[in-house]
Structures are given as structure tokens and as C-alpha cells.
Amino acid sequence: MATNPSIITRDTDKIADVTGNLYESVSVISKRARQISSKMKEELNNKLAEFASGVDNLEEVFENREQIEISKFYERMPKAGSIAIDEFIEGKTYFNYREQTEE
Secondary structure, three states, rough: OOOOOOOOOOHHHHHHHHHHHHHHHHHHHHHHHHHHHHHHHHHHHHHHHHHHOOOHHHHHHHOOOOHHHHHHHHHHHHOHHHHHHHHHOOOOOOOOOOOOOOO
């Protein structure tokens, strides 16, 4: 079984230092990862739609090299979670806390 080379050990203390709490940091990172993932998926779908054909015969499905190359490119890209963690540690992620109202 091959190991993904993009998997690296992260220092949880560095992640926790930004917010003062590891769980808050993970929450911020996960929300950012969802944003990145959504954006990447939208870009991929838009690029694949450019090469989509109206005819669905089996030969064209296997011969559409442009779609295959685009898909392979996106598969090789870093995962959204890794990008989100790097942005968070580098201070490129903006987040704030909502004020709680007392009733």
C-alpha cells in the first residue's frame, strides 16, 4: 500500500497557538477547507463542462482525453485540508468570534 507523500506530521502546538485552543483552531481550519474544496470542485466542474459532449456513446467517453487530463491534474493538487492548515499557520486565514448576546 503506497503512502501519500503529501501526508506530513503537524505540530499541534503551532496550530493551537493561533487561537489558544486546538479545537477552535481545527474548527476554523475545517471551515476554510470546506470553502477551498467547494471552490476547487466548482472550477473542476466548469472545466469539465467545456469538453462535455451532448452525445453519450461509449467510444466518446473513453476517448475524451482533455477531461481525463484535467481530472488527473486536480487529483495531483494538494488536498483542501492541507492548504487550509498551511494558510492558517501562516496567518492567511481571517476569522473572528461572534459576540454572544445575553438574554
